[in-house]
Amino acid sequence: VISYNTLQPMVSLWLGDDFLVSKIILFMFVFNFYQEGMRVSIITFKDAAGIYYTDRYVPLVEAVINVIISVVLAKILGMAGVFAGTIISSGVVYFYSYPKYVCAPLFNMSKREYLGRLSIYAAMVVTVLFSAEFILNLFRIENRWLEMIGGVLISTLVFHFAVFCLYRKSQEMIYFRMLI
Numbered sequence: 001v002i003s004y005n006t007l008q009p010m011v012s013l014w015l016g017d018d019f020l021v022s023k024i025i026l027f028m029f030v031f032n033f034y035q036e037g038m039r040v041s042i043i044t045f046k047d048a049a050g051i052y053y054t055d056r057y058v059p060l061v062e063a064v065i066n067v068i069i070s071v072v073l074a075k076i077l078g079m080a081g082v083f084a085g086t087i088i089s090s091g092v093v094y095f096y097s098y099p100k101y102v103c104a105p106l107f108n109m110s111k112r113e114y115l116g117r118l119s120i121y122a123a124m125v126v127t128v129l130f131s132a133e134f135i136l137n138l139f140r141i142e143n144r145w146l147e148m149i150g151g152v153l154i155s156t157l158v159f160h161f162a163v164f165c166l167y168r169k170s171q172e173m174i175y176f177r178m179l180i
Contacts, residue, residue, distance in 0.1 A: 001129045001159045004030045005136055005151035009144045021079070027129075028083030034125055035090055038118070046102045058097040065089040094118065124166060132158040 004026060011019050021029075070085025077084060099111040132155040141147040167173045 002155040004129050005155045006148050009148035013144045025080045028080050032083050042098050055097045055101045062089050062092045128159050128162045
């Protein structure tokens, strides 16, 4: 969320306005970054459990799909198509490999439950991202430094407010409150 609302002012300050990208490319870049971040925790459990052999072909399938879709979509959408190809090819991992080889055996979690949680998290992040952008657009700031600092502050506040509102009664939040 912070990246989406601060990358444009930062690039403008650093390299100039000639290097800014469209909002759709920025969104695809940030969503791809989010998606890769979500993979890290599952990969950690997969590695710790030693689950290597059963899904040995999944990375190859993902890579082939990524190249094919990215090339096709790049011709249609340009740079956004490359990010879209990466996001789509990651679906092989998200919708097939992780639920089957990691979540079911390690967490006794059904594919439906896994995909439901994944969808809720993604919807929350996208909603928070656009809510923060909406709030930032209410304050037309001409100074790039102030725009970047405002983007960090508003994005952080909106994100933490949403997390608190949505998860304040969850088992995880109760657990962390007890730790504190």
